[in-house]
Amino acid sequence: MNKCLRLQFLSILSLVLLFSGINSAFAEELVIYSGRSDRFVKPVVKAFTEKTGIKAIVHSGSSTALLNKLKLEGARTSADIYISNDAGNLEKGNELNLFQAVNSQLAGNIPANYRAPNNHWVGLSARARVLVVNSKQTETDFVQSVFDLADPRLKGKLAITHSSNESYIAGVTVYMQKAGEEKTKTWLKGMKKNVDSSVFNKHSKIVKAVASGKKSIGLVNHYYIYRHLDKHPDAAIKVFLPDQGKEGMGVAWNVAGAAVSRYSKHKVLADKFMAFVISEEGQKLFAKVNREYPTRIGVDAASSIPAAGSYKVADVPMVELGRKRNATIDLIESIGMP
Amino acid sequence: MENIYRRFNYYSLKPSLRGSLALLVVLVAIIPLLYVFLSSMQLDLQGWKDLWTGRLPGLLWNTLSLSILVAIGSAILGISAAWWVTRREFAGRRLAIWLMVMPLTIPTYVFANIYSNLLEENGWLGRAWHLVFATPPPELFNLFGVAFVLTLAGFSYVFLLVQDALSRSQQNLEEAARIQGATPFQVFYRVNLPLLRPAIAAGLAVVVLHVLSDFGAVSMLRFQTFTLSIYLQMNGRFDFQAAAGLSLVLVSLSLTFLILERFFRNRQRYYGTSQASRYKPRKATAFETSMIWFWLGLIMLFAFILPFAWMLAWSWDAWMDDLIDEEFWGYVRNSMGVSFAAATLTVIAALPVALYHARQRHFVSQSFLHASSVGFVLPGPVIALGILAFVLANMPMLYGGIIVLIVAMVVRFLPLAINAQESAAQQLTPSIELAARSLGASAIETLRKVTLPMIRGGMISAWVLVFIDTLKELPATLILRPTGFDTLPVRIWIEASEEMLELAAPAALMLVIGTLPIIWFLMKPEKSTS
Numbered sequence: 093m094n095k096c097l098r099l100q101f102l103s104i105l106s107l108v109l110l111f112s113g114i115n116s117a118f119a120e121e122l123v124i125y126s127g128r129s130d131r132f133v134k135p136v137v138k139a140f141t142e143k144t145g146i147k148a149i150v151h152s153g154s155s156t157a158l159l160n161k162l163k164l165e166g167a168r169t170s171a172d173i174y175i176s177n178d179a180g181n182l183e184k185g186n187e188l189n190l191f192q193a194v195n196s197q198l199a200g201n202i203p204a205n206y207r208a209p210n211n212h213w214v215g216l217s218a219r220a221r222v223l224v225v226n227s228k229q230t231e232t233d234f235v236q237s238v239f240d241l242a243d244p245r246l247k248g249k250l251a252i253t254h255s256s257n258e259s260y261i262a263g264v265t266v267y268m269q270k271a272g273e274e275k276t277k278t279w280l281k282g283m284k285k286n287v288d289s290s291v292f293n294k295h296s297k298i299v300k301a302v303a304s305g306k307k308s309i310g311l312v313n314h315y316y317i318y319r320h321l322d323k324h325p326d327a328a329i330k331v332f333l334p335d336q337g338k339e340g341m342g343v344a345w346n347v348a349g350a351a352v353s354r355y356s357k358h359k360v361l362a363d364k365f366m367a368f369v370i371s372e373e374g375q376k377l378f379a380k381v382n383r384e385y386p387t388r389i390g391v392d393a394a395s396s397i398p399a400a401g402s403y404k405v406a407d408v409p410m411v412e413l414g415r416k417r418n419a420t421i422d423l424i425e426s427i428g429m430p
Numbered sequence: 431m432e433n434i435y436r437r438f439n440y441y442s443l444k445p446s447l448r449g450s451l452a453l454l455v456v457l458v459a460i461i462p463l464l465y466v467f468l469s470s471m472q473l474d475l476q477g478w479k480d481l482w483t484g485r486l487p488g489l490l491w492n493t494l495s496l497s498i499l500v501a502i503g504s505a506i507l508g509i510s511a512a513w514w515v516t517r518r519e520f521a522g523r524r525l526a527i528w529l530m531v532m533p534l535t536i537p538t539y540v541f542a543n544i545y546s547n548l549l550e551e552n553g554w555l556g557r558a559w560h561l562v563f564a565t566p567p568p569e570l571f572n573l574f575g576v577a578f579v580l581t582l583a584g585f586s587y588v589f590l591l592v593q594d595a596l597s598r599s600q601q602n603l604e605e606a607a608r609i610q611g612a613t614p615f616q617v618f619y620r621v622n623l624p625l626l627r628p629a630i631a632a633g634l635a636v637v638v639l640h641v642l643s644d645f646g647a648v649s650m651l652r653f654q655t656f657t658l659s660i661y662l663q664m665n666g667r668f669d670f671q672a673a674a675g676l677s678l679v680l681v682s683l684s685l686t687f688l689i690l691e692r693f694f695r696n697r698q699r700y701y702g703t704s705q706a707s708r709y710k711p712r713k714a715t716a717f718e719t720s721m722i723w724f725w726l727g728l729i730m731l732f733a734f735i736l737p738f739a740w741m742l743a744w745s746w747d748a749w750m751d752d753l754i755d756e757e758f759w760g761y762v763r764n765s766m767g768v769s770f771a772a773a774t775l776t777v778i779a780a781l782p783v784a785l786y787h788a789r790q791r792h793f794v795s796q797s798f799l800h801a802s803s804v805g806f807v808l809p810g811p812v813i814a815l816g817i818l819a820f821v822l823a824n825m826p827m828l829y830g831g832i833i834v835l836i837v838a839m840v841v842r843f844l845p846l847a848i849n850a851q852e853s854a855a856q857q858l859t860p861s862i863e864l865a866a867r868s869l870g871a872s873a874i875e876t877l878r879k880v881t882l883p884m885i886r887g888g889m890i891s892a893w894v895l896v897f898i899d900t901l902k903e904l905p906a907t908l909i910l911r912p913t914g915f916d917t918l919p920v921r922i923w924i925e926a927s928e929e930m931l932e933l934a935a936p937a938a939l940m941l942v943i944g945t946l947p948i949i950w951f952l953m954k955p956e957k958s959t960s
Contacts, residue, residue, distance in 0.1 A: 123913050123914070129928050130924060130928070131928070131930070149913055149914035150914065151913045151914050152916075152924055153908060153924075154665070154927075156665045157665050157908065157909070160664065160665055161909065164815070164818055164819065164822065165822070165829075166822070168822060168826055168829055168830075170830060170913050171913075254652055256662060290569070293571070293650075293651075293652055294929065296929055304551070306551075
């Protein structure tokens with residue numbers, strides 16, 4: 093038995109060594125922790141590799157889980173770049189001191205609103221929180237602002253995501269900054285009554301439900317609507333940009349962005365990657381695959397979406413999405429939003 | 431007779447090889463628990479108060495009601511199916527046994543994903559439902575939906591263990607009871623059921639522990655159990671202390687449950703003699719055959735055939751779109767390699783603990799057993815973080831390697847292997863080992879020549895059960911995998927959360943196909959006895 097055991101241990105050990113050998117082969121490659129969809133990140137990374145000859149490994153997962161990983165790993169991390177879909181996570185990482193500054197001349201290409209004040213992260217593409225409306229009905233015509241979604245007339249007709257969705261939390265943070273805590277609280281309570289605890293787990297399902305007429309109106313990120321229209325060009329939905337009037341606060345934006353890990357072991361490569369995604373070419377690629385708005389001024393978004401600057405955007409700096417995130421979650425939880 | 435064996439402590443209490451090996455295993459297994467203790471100690475009084483008043487009541491209710499529903503569902507499906515396939519000989523019996531075990535190859539998050547798709551208004555089931563009931567299909571995003579999914583994913587454990595016990599039960603006991611004038615129901619209630627109790631208890635324990643630690647289905651269906659809430663606390667709010675506090679409550683809950691299960695199992699022990707004849711199933715009548723197939727077919731339809739057909743359909747799309755590339759086969763290799771290493775290591779690590787407890791009943795062996803169970807009652811993400819924190823603090827050179835992931839899997843699934851091996855060891859009459867010892871064999875020789883061959887079946891099922899679970903393992907892999915190291919579950923998770931079903935389906939299909947030879951291996955001993 094002893095012999096047999098030893099043999100088994102040896103075989104396992106060799107297997108393990110084999111695997112760890114594979115692992116250390118990555119030494120001279122750029123390691124990217126990505127919380128953004130693979131299908132949006134991989135084309136960018138591919139273009140980067142083709143252009144610079146630098147190989148990169150994409151380690152994908154959820155933005156928050158990867159940030160957690162970065163935090164736990166500390167100086168031992170193998171990550172050089174962190175990409176997140178949400179400014180909240182980026183700023184959280186900044187607060188935890190997990191990043192290092194991007195060259196300020198480079199970062200200067202991105203408007204100050206869309207990056208950290210200390211340049212520890214930069215927003216690369218922006219998305220808008222808009223309303224998707226079923227075009228076959230008129231009962232939601234009175235809605236001008238997201239705050240109208242709390243109107244009792246929408247009972248049973250409103251579609252929103254569950255309240256742990258990053259985009260949802262970011263949106264509520266913006267509204268809280270612009271309209272104050274009291275108004276936001278009343279609004280959430282009203283929406284809670286309207287949805288009657290039946291919320292959606294995916295934005296795409298909200299668009300689907302509105303298109304089928306099951307719901308009349310929904311709160312989503314703009315690109316989900318266009319994605320649905322790709323597959324179903326005749327779908328009975330339209331985009332509505334809320335809060336546009338003279339007194340309106342404007343549409344809430346959120347950015348996806350990237351940061352250089354504080355403990356990056358390939359700082360030179362990481363800087364090259366940042367330079368690439370901030371370059372006009374990189375900006376186009378990063379935003380366009382998902383029809384988002386490139387944050388760099390002068391780079392156009394996809395022509396199918398409302399042009400940036402053609403409508404009013406809430407002027408809340410993206411750092412606030414991180415700084416105020418826990419306050420937002422507390423508010424949402426105190427109301428018991430599903 | 432029973433009492434003699436129970437009192438007869440034929441190994442001395444002095445520190446033995448098996449005892450010290452068991453201690454070593456246990457020390458590794460409790461690392462995550464220590465982490466939980468240390469983190470929750472930083473939680474102040476106010477923090478605990480907030481937990482008690484805010485979250486706990488709802489979480490307790492959700493978790494307990496879900497466990498009970500799934501346990502009931504699994505008991506009904508598992509015991510009834512096991513009874514029919516061992517007590518009646520009917521056409522296609524072996525196929526039925528196979529199909530009953532196949533759901534184990536489908537992870538809970540795949541079940542959840544598939545059923546929420548099938549039940550959409552334009553899904554297969556959604557349309558069928560609309561035709562039959564003329565109402566919109568039911569939602570899965572509630573207690574009953576989650577219970578449905580977890581029952582389908584878990585009942586096979588009960589089936590497997592009960593079927594094993596039934597096919598090894600001895601005919602002479604039942605015949606004796608019948609001769610004494612007992613009705614068939616009395617035979618079941620007074621002879622079979624007590625004999626089956628260890629198997630049923632072990633099966634249900636496995637099911638409930640899976641429910642308690644399930645992360646995939648509850649997070650896909652957004653049903654707040656302890657595990658999901660702990661994960662959200664850690665990942666959404668970076669609140670490790672509250673997460674640790676919740677974990678501690680979950681651990682005490684699960685340990686209470688485990689001790690209860692042990693209590694039920696320990697109250698009675700039975701040993702059979704090897705000469706007694708095994709049960710020979712009676713040939714089923716035509717009516718019985720059709721009834722059996724109706725019932726088993728219904729279970730199989732929902733637990734395996736529908737999900738499998740769905741995977742095939744979507745995989746076909748992926749294949750046609752050339753989405754199955756070299757990268758995909760890399761995920762398959764990664765999954766297989768990790769699971770193979772983890773299962774083997776787990777079975778080896780479990781052996782000393784299982785034997786130590788099966789043969790030596792005292793405080794130390796009991797506490798070893800309970801301590802090693804901790805891996806199963808802690809949620810996967812917490813185990814992963816515990817191991818991660820330990821490795822980073824004490825042996826950072828290991829970090830980032832595959833070994834850390836494998837150790838986490840061993841810790842996670844150790845109780846499963848211990849359970850399976852120990853129930854095999856318990857059925858082994860101690861007198862055989864005593865005979866070997868009295869004939870002059872050393873302890874190690876006895877182990878090698880007598881004990882191991884006789885519990886081989888238990889070791890094989892332990893290996894298979896662990897392999898199947900590690901192949902499906904998600905939360906610990908998500909946290910501990912080396913950079914860029916993706917397994918099939920990780921890919922399923924990523925693709926499904928982006929709703930790229932044509933990419934998730936082939937990965938799920940590969941999990942099923944990859945487990946097939948393993949299941950074949952598991953079913954082989956059954957063949958030789960029939």
